[in-house]
Amino acid sequence: MSKLKIAIQKSGRLHQESMQLLKDIGISIDNGKDQLKASAQNFPAEVFYLRNGDIPQYLRDGVVDMAIIGENVLVEKATDINFVERLGFSKCRVSIAVPKAMPYESIKDLEGKQIATSYPNTVNQFLTKNNVNADLHIINGSVEIAPNIGLADAIVDIVSSGSTLFKNNLEEQELILNSEAVLAVSPLISIENQSLLDKIQFRIQSVLKARNYRYVLLNTPDEHIPRIIEILPGMKSPTVLPLAKQGWSSLHTVIDKNQFWNIIDELKQNGAEGILVCPIEKMVI
Structure with missing residues (x-):
């Protein structure tokens, strides 16, 4: 097999x-x-x-x-x-960083400079695109220390939080690639x-x-259902189920996780109660 x-x-x-x-x-x-x-x-x-x-x-x-x-x-x-x-x-970016004390206004400031990197092909493509000539010092490992020990004027490396650059007194100047x-x-x-x-x-x-959606359940008086449905940015139409309490229903829907906090106050103002927000493991459309 x-x-x-x-x-x-x-x-x-x-x-x-x-x-x-x-x-x-x-x-x-x-x-x-x-x-x-x-x-x-x-x-x-x-x-x-x-x-x-x-x-x-x-x-x-x-x-x-x-x-x-x-x-x-x-x-x-x-x-x-x-x-x-x-x-x-594993989101990150490949960026050019230089010492904070180095004057920098544009990529042209790297003309003739030494750049330490583990990404020579990526850097060469970027420099060629911007008509800049620089010498590359290829390093496998801790690229960020190169300016501090005199190996290079600038570096190109992966940046995530930026804390490593900060610790080495470096400043991110040019974004080459989002990854x-x-x-x-x-x-x-x-x-x-x-x-x-x-x-x-x-x-x-x-x-x-x-991962980008949440399952939302809420209770509301029946007379508020049309307005609640207008507010909810659901995938299609929410499920409406009658509750044991006369005149009340439960609405179930799926919304973008980033939209929930923008509409929560409006839902409450229009009669929504007992709002539950649950993660979704898988979603087949």
Whole structure:
């Protein structure tokens, strides 16, 4: 029986969130300590635990069929590899940062400067686009210390919270790329495994949609139902169920999680009581 070969990062935050996503879509992995490969118990799939930077080549060679990987890695190492889904986690940005004491008005200030980075291809593309000539000092590891020890005038690195830049007296100046985890696919994936991938992608889409919505239940006098329905930005029409108390009903609907606090006061002013907001695990539309 054909098995879908899935690559994920061996360790780090991307690993943890990737494993959680597999769990959320119902794929149970028997993951023993220090295993490099593990089989799913309830889905025809194997998971390969790899170094993030090695994953593009495994995809290119068809050793794995799909991977959960940072978009920034694809931009740097594998522009020939396509991704089919943005996964909404491990968000970061690839940015240029310079010492706070360095005068900086525009990208032109990096002309002739030394830039330390682990992303030479990404940086070269950006500099070429902006007609800037600079020398790259390629570092694997702690790029942010380079200006402090005289190795470079500026750096290009991944930025998440910005705390590492702050600790090293650096200031973010130019955004090169916004990145997040994506679902990348091998160009050599078989027809049989493409079918398995389609099933996984459908499950992922259901989980991702659910994370953006909340299930809302509320009680209201029957005379307020038309107005409540107007207020609720539901998917279609809310479910209305009569309560044991005469003249009262319960309304159930699904709304965007970011809209709830904008309408809560209006719901209360128009008779809504006993409002419950619940997370949704999966949502199939």
